[in-house]
């Protein structure tokens with residue numbers, strides 16, 4: 579959000595004062611902005627909707643908002659693909675894709691992000707057979723530091739493509755993205771409450787049984803709000819049972835049973851502002867890691883009443899993806915945006931470290947470049963491509979220089 583001379587992210591924990599904020603109406607405008615920054619040797623950071631909890635977009639130079647790069651460029655029903663302008667908000671994508679008979683294979687908890695912002699940090703939903711949104715990218719166009727545009731895909735500049743799908747805006751400004759989609763589909767949503775031990779006892783079976791399964795463990799009730807989503811047919815009907823009463827704040831995560839088109843089922847509303855830490859751990863570490871975090875909260879941080887979210891993701895081949903090369907469980911911690919979080923998150927990060935967790939790029943963590951190099955097997959390949967495409971570092975800011983290069 580831009581107010582006067584300052585820009586603030588969604589949770590309010592990142593504030594910066596850009597020298598200028600540009601909102602180019604088209605790709606030519608992006609090229610002009612990048613050429614000007616390169617000529618001045620100043621920085622330029624792209625921003626989607628500012629839903630990251632870390633200073634990825636913060637800059638004292640040029641903040642380039644992609645808000646005017648909206649909408650579908652074209653759809654290809656035969657291939658089930660669509661080319662989409664990079665700034666398109668996910669919530670503005672569902673209906674036009676649906677009209678073309680298409681839908682995203684998976685989505686996260688909300689649909690407020692821009693498409694480019696979502697892929698650039700590895701934003702994901704849940705499902706053991708499903709990758710992050712970036713894994714569905716089959717091509718994208720970058721405006722490079724040189725001011726040239728570059729189209730990349732599995733057959734055009736494949737080494738750049740592999741990396742550019744999750745690259746934190748460090749290779750260039752993405753202007754359009756081609757996505758592999760599915761034929762439009764319906765989902766059947768069910769939510770219910772289970773005690774913590776009961777949830778863990780049936781966890782593996784639940785994950786295997788549903789296309790999407792996730793839960794929130796609530797520290798106040800020591801119980802879990804469970805959610806499954808499965809494909810539904812046009813004639814399928816819900817049982818129509820009223821939502822079961824849930825204790826305390828767990829009710830926030832429960833919905834009446836329902837069937838609807840996927841893009842209407844996936845997103846939830848997140849009205850209360852919070853800060854968040856999330857790590858991707860090897861799937862087999864998920865239950866132990868969760869138990870240790872639960873113990874930590876009960877023993878040392880009982881004042882934190884926000885839940886832990888537990889989701890799954892399949893292994894992928896994107897060098898900076900937190901799910902690179904391994905079946906994954908993601909575990910997220912939250913704290914109200916008006917309350918302190920640093921001590922709690924630092925203690926939790928020590929647990930994630932022991933499980934060789936990889937931090938979500940858009941969420942709070944304290945990992946150093948040295949640690950990241952250790953947990954990302956293709957860290958060096960990313961660095962080589964980034965350095966070759968942007969030798970002067972115009973797409974870096976102080977946070978990224980420290981995170982990636984220190």
Ligand SMILES: Cc1cc2nc3c(=O)[nH]c(=O)nc-3n(C[C@H](O)[C@H](O)[C@H](O)COP(=O)(O)OP(=O)(O)OC[C@H]3O[C@@H](n4cnc5c(N)ncnc54)[C@H](O)[C@@H]3O)c2cc1C
Pocket residue numbers: 588589623624625626627628629630631634635644664665685686687688690691692693694695696697698699700701702703746747748750751752753848938940941
């Ligand atoms: C309420 C809430 C719920 C969330 N739920 C989930 C969830 O379910 N799953 C999950 O994985 N994450 C989740 N997140 C995290 C969020 O999805 C990511 O931080 C995402 O990157 C934010 O998208 P954005 O459009 O706001 O991008 P921004 O935060 O604005 O930017 C993110 C990155 O993308 C880059 N970028 C943006 N546009 C471009 C472009 N055109 N070209 C190149 N780089 C670009 C930016 O420079 C930056 O590095 C959630 C966050 C919030 C606040």
